[in-house]
Amino acid sequence: MKVGKTLIYLFLGILFGIVLSKSEAISWFRIQEMFRFESFHMYGLIGSAVATGAILVQVIKRFNIKDISGQPIVIPDKQKGIWRYLLGGTFFGMGWVLVGGCTAPIFILIGYGQYSMAIVLFFALLGTFIYGKYKQHLPH
Template sequence: MTNDTSMPDKNLSRSMSLSKFASVLLIGAYLGILFTKSEVACWERIHDMFLFKEAYMYLIISLAIVVAMVSMFLIKKLGITTVDGKPIVYEPKPYHTGVIIGGMLFGAGWAITGACPGPIYAQIGGGAWMALFTLAGALSGMFCYAALKPRLPH
C-alpha cells in the first residue's frame, strides 16, 4: 500500500503532533517485542525455515498474509486514511524480471542474516549487535538500488 503523494513531505516532523509520534513509537516497540517473543527475529528459526526443518515460520508468514488481506479489505471498506489524513491507495506492482532478481537477492540476504527489514531492529534492540552489520548491508543495498534504478529492469 502506498499513500497518494508523489513527493515526501519535508516538513513531516513539524506537521505531526507529539501524540502521533508517540503512537508510532509505541506500535514500533510493540512490533519489536512481538518479533522477539514470537522468535521471528531469531536466526535459528529463519535458518530452519530455509532448510525446511520446521513449519513454524511458514505458519507465521501465512498468518501475516491473512492479517494483511483482512487489513487491506478494512482499509478500503472503511476509507481509513494516513496519519496526515490522506487516503491510502493500493497500487499493484507490475511483474517484471527485476521482481525475480530482487526476490532472489532478498531471500539470499534473509537466509544469510536471519532477518528481513523489520526484525533487524528487533535483533539490535534485543542485543544481537551483529545485526548492525545487517542494517548496514540493508542500507547500502537501498542506496545502491537508488543509484542504479535508472539502469535496472523495471
C-alpha cells in the same frame, strides 16, 4: 511531526518488536529451520502475516481508509511482470538466509545487544540507497 504521533509510532514499533520476539521470528535457529524445511513455525507466521495484510489491503481499498494525517490511503495496483519479483525475492532470500534475519529483526536484535547486526543494518541501508539511485535504469 507532533509529539502525539511520534509516541503512537514509538508504541507501535515497540509492540511490533515484542510480537516478533515472542513469536520467535527473530531467532536465527527458527529461520534456519524454515530454510531447511525442518519446521512449519515460520511458514505459519509468514502465512498469517500475508493473509492479514491481504485482508487489510482490501479493507483500506473498499472503505477509503485515511492515514494518520487524514489523507486517503492510495494503494496502487501491482505492476505486471514476474522477473522483477523473482530477482528481488532471490536477493532478499539470500540475504535473509545468510544473515539469519530480515529487516525488522535487525533493529530488534541490535536492541537485544547483538551489535554485530549493526553491520547488517549498514549494508541493508547501503543496498537500499543503491537501489534508489539506480532504480530508473533497471528494466521494468
